[in-house]
């Protein structure tokens with residue numbers, strides 16, 4: 015059974031009953047997501063293009079699309095966000111998440127992220143379109159050019175099948191030339207698989223509690 019937990023920055027996360035792993039760092043869920051996905055991912059592409067496409071592997075709590083919508087609202091860029099999730103969170107859990115309160119935003123966006131229908135884009139704001147697809151990433155092929163991939167699967171220790179050269183190659187082939195993949199994992203096997211798939215690896219400082227994280231570029235950054 016999944017269980018709600020509170021991390022060190024007071025933001026909620028979920029402890030997965032199936033994988034016995036938390037959805038975020040216990041040092042701080044919001045802190046980690048801002049560091050790994052917003053600062054190291056979104057902010058690298060959002061200022062450069064009028065429309066960007068983001069792909070998230072593992073929607074989970076919906077924290078990443080919420081943070082992306084909030085960050086995007088400070089710019090003029092239109093964001094099309096696709097999240098993959100084969101095992102959606104139970105309503106009793108997502109209804110309790112304290113993100114809107116901590117981020118000081120209305121509850122509606124996170125609620126819509128969870129309650130909206132699958133497979134079609136929903137304009138949650140004029141600037142932010144969101145789509146979620148209930149499928150395993152192994153069984154799905156992107157149908158668009160991707161600017162940034164938020165790779166937020168459970169760790170390779172519990173889901174090694176999600177961190178393979180084959181899977182990364184499929185994603186690499188759908189990246190825009192300037193596109194990137196960002197992930198909290200800095201494991202050697204993950205970096206080797208990304209490199210074998212064609213990515214150029216960049217080691218970055220991790221969020222509090224973690225020494226390193228990985229950003230991977232589709233083509234060498236100019």
Ligand SMILES: C[S@@+](CC[C@H](N)C(=O)[O-])C[C@H]1O[C@@H](n2cnc3c(N)ncnc32)[C@H](O)[C@@H]1O
Pocket residue numbers: 036037038071072073074075076077078098099100101102149150151152166167168169176
């Ligand atoms: C580490 S959690 C992160 C969730 C989310 N990004 C968040 O901020 O709450 C990993 C997520 O990947 C999902 N997942 C599990 N197997 C998957 C698969 N085969 N393909 C895509 N996502 C998967 C899980 O259900 C879970 O929501």
